[in-house]
Amino acid sequence: MSSTVTSSAGALADTAPAGGPAAVVAPSIWAVIKAHSYGHGTVQGMQGFAAADGLAMLDLAEALECRESGWTKPILLLEGCFEPADLELADRYRLTSVVHSREQLDMLARARPAQPLDVLVKLNSGMNRLGFAADAYRGAHARALELRAQGILGSVGRMTHFANADAAQGVAAQLRVFQQVAGDLPGPVSLCNSAATLRYPEISLARGGAESWVRPGICLYGASPFADADAASFGLKPAMSLRSAIIATQDLRPGDTVGYGSLFTAEAPMRIGVVACGYADGYPRHAGTGTPIVVAGTRTRLLGRVSMDMLAVDLTPVPQAGIGAPVSLWGADGPSVDEVAQAAGTIGYELLCALATRVPVRTTP
Numbered sequence: 001m002s003s004t005v006t007s008s009a010g011a012l013a014d015t016a017p018a019g020g021p022a023a024v025v026a027p028s029i030w031a032v033i034k035a036h037s038y039g040h041g042t043v044q045g046m047q048g049f050a051a052a053d054g055l056a057m058l059d060l061a062e063a064l065e066c067r068e069s070g071w072t073k074p075i076l077l078l079e080g081c082f083e084p085a086d087l088e089l090a091d092r093y094r095l096t097s098v099v100h101s102r103e104q105l106d107m108l109a110r111a112r113p114a115q116p117l118d119v120l121v122k123l124n125s126g127m128n129r130l131g132f133a134a135d136a137y138r139g140a141h142a143r144a145l146e147l148r149a150q151g152i153l154g155s156v157g158r159m160t161h162f163a164n165a166d167a168a169q170g171v172a173a174q175l176r177v178f179q180q181v182a183g184d185l186p187g188p189v190s191l192c193n194s195a196a197t198l199r200y201p202e203i204s205l206a207r208g209g210a211e212s213w214v215r216p217g218i219c220l221y222g223a224s225p226f227a228d229a230d231a232a233s234f235g236l237k238p239a240m241s242l243r244s245a246i247i248a249t250q251d252l253r254p255g256d257t258v259g260y261g262s263l264f265t266a267e268a269p270m271r272i273g274v275v276a277c278g279y280a281d282g283y284p285r286h287a288g289t290g291t292p293i294v295v296a297g298t299r300t301r302l303l304g305r306v307s308m309d310m311l312a313v314d315l316t317p318v319p320q321a322g323i324g325a326p327v328s329l330w331g332a333d334g335p336s337v338d339e340v341a342q343a344a345g346t347i348g349y350e351l352l353c354a355l356a357t358r359v360p361v362r363t364t365p
């Protein structure tokens with residue numbers, strides 16, 4: 001028996017623009033579906049986010065899958081193109097590319113696309129991951145505009161990524177760098193991930209007719225980007241529910257231990273259940289005794305070390321549960337993925353992305 005996961009479409013905010021052209025307008029949405037829609041399946045994400053204005057991801061294969069599955073709106077490659085063959089596909093499949101390095105600009109300068117390619121020129125405003133340094137940005141942007149004049153590029157937008165939108169530090173310092181370096185340049189702007197979109201909604205409002213795009217990922221799947229604020233506090237509902245069942249029970253005497261390494265010892269007589277879900281399904285091995293888990297609708301706790309295919313739970317609060325009893329590892333009727341992640345010393349993102357391919361997926365509308 002194996003675990004199952006069900007996922008349903010994440011809810012997208014209604015972003016219908018209000019007012020006239022001079023009004024402050026809600027941003028457009030790049031729904032981020034990288035890493036197979038954070039473990040939910042590329043096409044499932046695409047279908048769930050049908051209302052989004054565009055999809056953003058890294059892998060060309062995922063982008064092509066979306067195009068071939070009927071997605072006609074924009075698709076953004078968050079790391080851009082790596083080699084000329086990628087550019088040919090970006091041209092053929094109408095993909096928007098991030099341009100974050102001189103090498104990418106050089107490659108574009110040699111390209112002869114059938115139609116001009118849309119790009120976002122990325123500024124490294126302080127995260128020091130991808131993007132042109134502040135002192136190189138305007139030169140790179142000017143070069144992109146030259147390539148547009150030559151018919152190689154179409155829309156030339158601006159973008160940066162925040163390192164601390166979820167943390168005490170916030171986005172102020174990076175936003176200042178962006179405004180100083182790129183604030184007066186033309187073209188669409190894209191700044192905010194989930195944390196920044198939720199915490200600083202005002203910075204993505206489109207003003208004066210400039211297009212503004214947010215890039216939410218994790219919140220679209222109903223998980224929280226914040227360590228200190230759960231998804232429910234934003235009205236977010238989990239898209240993924242990881243479920244399994246009890247496949248065995250054991251009656252322990254005082255002193256009996258559970259699982260590899262005998263990490264849990266019974267102090268009194270107790271009943272435990274063995275759940276068909278382990279780290280090979282994507283359940284984190286670092287989750288220890290006490291990690292919340294729901295059996296037959298009742299919240300209980302994990303016991304001992306998670307095995308590859310199984311884990312043990314305390315049946316004390318659910319004495320009626322036997323073989324076949326339903327188990328919710330995380331999601332709609334279980335603990336939140338963020339709670340499980342916290343117990344394992346990680347974040348919900350990692351657990352969602354790490355869902356194993358062997359877990360059967362049932363998609364609900």
Ligand SMILES: *Cc1c(COP(=O)(O)O)cnc(C)c1O
Nearest residue numbers: 032078161193194215216217218
């Ligand atoms: C992953 C990613 C996002 C989305 O981040 P979330 O925290 O999941 O909202 C946005 N922009 C870029 C560049 C990313 O890599």
